[in-house]
Amino acid sequence: MNVAVHREDQLSSSPRLRCILIGVGRRALEDYVPALVDLSETIDFVAACDVDPTAEARLAAVLGRRAEARPLFFTDRTAALDATRPDLAVIATPHHTHLEVAKNLILRGVPLLKEKPFAISLTEAHELAHLVWQHDGHVRLCVQRRYHPLYLHAKEALAELGQIRHFDASYQLNANAYHDGWRASPETAGGGAIIDMGYHIVDLLHWFFGVPSVVYATTAPKLVPTASYTIEETVLANVRYDNGTTGTLRLSLCEAAKEETIRVYGTKGHITLRRDLFERYDRSNNRVENLIGDSSWASTTDVLVDTVARLRDSTVVTQEVTAAVDITAVIESLYHSIAQQAPVKPMRQETCSDCYNARRGWRSSGSRPTDGVSLAQASPGLV
Missing domain, CATH: 3.30.360.10 (Dihydrodipicolinate Reductase; domain 2)
Known part of the structure; x- marks a missing residue:
């Protein structure tokens, strides 16, 4: 017996969400970018941001193989958020930067999906959770096995x-x-x-x-x-x-x-x-x-x-x-x-x-x- 997930049943008919990808490393290029392309009817992949300017070429190569248009690319997160005003952000940066990036997004009122781990210490986990409750933040975590x-x-x-x-x-x-x-x-x-x-x-x-x-x-x-x-x-x-x-x-x-x-x-x-x-x-x-x-x-x-x-x-x-x-x-x-x-x-x-x-x-x-x-x-x- 095969078990499958029917994604079409969950997709919303509302206008496409503007999404920004923060962090364009291996994980983002192998998983998030293809996923964003696959969901292009629901999600508008408007921008990517990485402090490494060479990440733009790697992103272009991945999208080029799929004949997809490139989103805007930024090396400065503030500029990226100001220019695109996203409805959703995906965090795929190195672990020690997650709290700072998440805090920035929460204070701006931007819903976010972040890579694991939730935090690199219990102290940081407490701080991030407090930010969520204090500012009514919307934070989701990419823990895939709960969806398998x-x-x-x-x-x-x-x-x-x-x-x-x-x-x-x-x-x-x-x-x-x-x-x-x-x-x-x-x-x-x-x-x-x-x-x-x-x-x-x-x-x-x-x-x-x-x-x-x-x-x-x-x-x-x-x-x-x-x-x-x-x-x-x-x-x-x-x-x-x-x-x-x-x-x-x-x-x-x-x-x-x-x-x-x-x-x-x-x-x-x-x-x-x-x-x-x-x-x-x-x-x-x-x-x-x-x-x-x-x-x-x-x-x-x-x-x-x-x-x-x-x-x-x-x-x-x-x-x-x-x-x-x-x-x-x-x-x-x-x-x-x-x-x-x-x-x-x-x-x-x-x-x-x-x-x-x-x-x-x-x-x-x-x-x-x-x-x-x-x-x-x-x-x-x-x-």
Whole structure:
């Protein structure tokens, strides 16, 4: 059985939205630009902005292969926003710049879709969430797996497993972008395997199981000990939840083959989940469900479709920002665990609607560990 998403059902018949792309790096060129072109009946790709002037030629090359007209190009964000007055902005810049760019857009009243991570520290996550509540900002996050048909089905199928006992989640790539440039340093990337590619899996586990009560994470030695990058490359973590569920998480940037597999075990059976396959088994190991994924799934396009369709939906913003702050707390606890070589409890907090009330400011029912370190401080020397 094949599972597909019907984007046409979600597209609005209203006039095209004026969209600006901020950041024209590899991710933008490979995913966002094709998606914006595919959705040209709904989205008017009016401008792109990057501090690197050579990005204009790379953008032109991508659009030229598709015989598409080029949008305006700017190296200055203020000039770009003043000239185009967009209805939507996409942020695909280096991680450490996200907060500044998002703040600029929120204060201008421009809805935005940003790349992960939500923030490179819990402090920044709090600040961004507060900006959203204080200024009625519209911020969406590109976490594609929540839109993938098989992952959506798996979320529903968890109820068929009875009480969830344990899970194994593994995600590995054969990447090299972190060897140099901004991704090589925790100060600019926020970290490596956990906060970059691993953000998708931590987000997925939060969607499935919520916030763990305790985490314990360790790192493997660097693949190339003499290499200059200082982000964590391979991580193994054990997690436990208040209801007794336990799990293991393995993330790696440097393996020979790409792999993404999640197995969830309950009292009534188990499931195996990949981007191209969903299988469910009963307690006797009989396969009772088998779904094949669509290999042509365009994840970024689906996220943009949903963003446009829910551009005036404040409820989805509250849900996503609330989840993003919790996910950042889990990520920070993983880095604390690595640095302290000990189990760590993620900081628990009230709902974001209470925490970030613009009239009252931030209120936390939890407390930060006095010996805690930032995400960036946790990573160096521990890869």
